[in-house]
Amino acid sequence: MNPTLDHTMMRVEDLDASLEWYRTHLDYEEKGRMEMDTFTNVYIGPEGLHEEGAVLELTYNHDDSTYELGDAWGHIAVRVDDVYDAYEELMEGGVEDYRDPDSCGGRYAFVTDPDGHEIEIVQRDHGARWSIDHTMVRVEDADAALGWYLRKLGFEMVRRAEMDDFALYFVKPEGAAEEAMSIELTYNYDGRSYELGDAWGHFAVMVDDLEDAWGTLMGRHAEDYRDPESCDYTYAFTRTNDGHEVEILDAWPDAVE
Structure with missing residues (x-):
C-alpha cells in the first residue's frame, strides 16, 4: 500500500472562529479547501511542513450541528x-x-481549541514548529489494536511506554520520516470502555493505488465500511477494532463529511 498519514479530521461548530484560533496561536495557514453544498473542509498546517507531514482537516457542516x-x-x-x-x-x-x-512533569502541556479539542504541546528537535507530531486514540484491547494497525495497515511500532496503570504505543507507516505523524494508542489497564462522540472524525492514510489498497485491506479482513465505489473512487473508509474511522485515499478528497 505504501501508506502515508495525511491528515486528522475534526468537526467544528464555527469555522471562522476555529480558523482564526489556529492562524493566530499556531501560525497555521490554509493548505486547501473544499466548498460543498452542505459542508466545507479546510486543510491547515504550519509553514514549512515536511513533505510527509500531516495537516489538520476542519470540517464545518452548514446545518449548525453541535458535537460531542x-x-x-x-x-x-x-x-x-x-x-x-x-x-x-x-x-x-x-x-x-x-x-x-x-x-x-515539565515534559508536555495541553490547551484546548474553541471546540474543546485537546492539543498537546510536545518538545521535539525535528519537524516544523506546531506541526502535528501524533494523534492519540484510546483503545480497549492493546493486543488487538496493535494487531489491527500492524497487520491491516502494515504500520510498525516506533515507540512504547509501559507505565503502572497505562501503556502508550506509537505506530506509523514503515519507513516513515521522523517528521511524519504517528498514531498514539493509549491503553488504560482498568478495563474501561470509551464513547466515540462525533467531534472527532478520522485520520487519513494516503496510498499509491486506492483500489489495490482497498483490496489488500479486504484480504486482511478490515471492515468494509465505505468502499471506493460508494465514494466515487476518490477515497474509502474502514474502521479499527475500536471503531475509529480511517480514511483511505489516493488523492485529495473531493468531499469528506
Missing part, C-alpha cells in the same frame, strides 16, 4: 522547541490555561 467530544479520541500533539516558552507564548496570546508544563 466523547473520550475514545484523545488529542493531537504539536511540536515546539521548548514547551515552557511555547506555553507562555500561548498564554500571552489569550489561550485559556488548561494543563501547564509543571502540572505535566
Whole structure:
C-alpha cells in the first residue's frame, strides 16, 4: 500500500472562529479547501511542513450541528522547541490555561481549541514548529489494536511506554520520516470502555493505488465500511477494532463529511 498519514479530521461548530484560533496561536495557514453544498473542509498546517507531514482537516457542516467530544479520541500533539516558552507564548496570546508544563512533569502541556479539542504541546528537535507530531486514540484491547494497525495497515511500532496503570504505543507507516505523524494508542489497564462522540472524525492514510489498497485491506479482513465505489473512487473508509474511522485515499478528497 505504501501508506502515508495525511491528515486528522475534526468537526467544528464555527469555522471562522476555529480558523482564526489556529492562524493566530499556531501560525497555521490554509493548505486547501473544499466548498460543498452542505459542508466545507479546510486543510491547515504550519509553514514549512515536511513533505510527509500531516495537516489538520476542519470540517464545518452548514446545518449548525453541535458535537460531542466523547473520550475514545484523545488529542493531537504539536511540536515546539521548548514547551515552557511555547506555553507562555500561548498564554500571552489569550489561550485559556488548561494543563501547564509543571502540572505535566515539565515534559508536555495541553490547551484546548474553541471546540474543546485537546492539543498537546510536545518538545521535539525535528519537524516544523506546531506541526502535528501524533494523534492519540484510546483503545480497549492493546493486543488487538496493535494487531489491527500492524497487520491491516502494515504500520510498525516506533515507540512504547509501559507505565503502572497505562501503556502508550506509537505506530506509523514503515519507513516513515521522523517528521511524519504517528498514531498514539493509549491503553488504560482498568478495563474501561470509551464513547466515540462525533467531534472527532478520522485520520487519513494516503496510498499509491486506492483500489489495490482497498483490496489488500479486504484480504486482511478490515471492515468494509465505505468502499471506493460508494465514494466515487476518490477515497474509502474502514474502521479499527475500536471503531475509529480511517480514511483511505489516493488523492485529495473531493468531499469528506
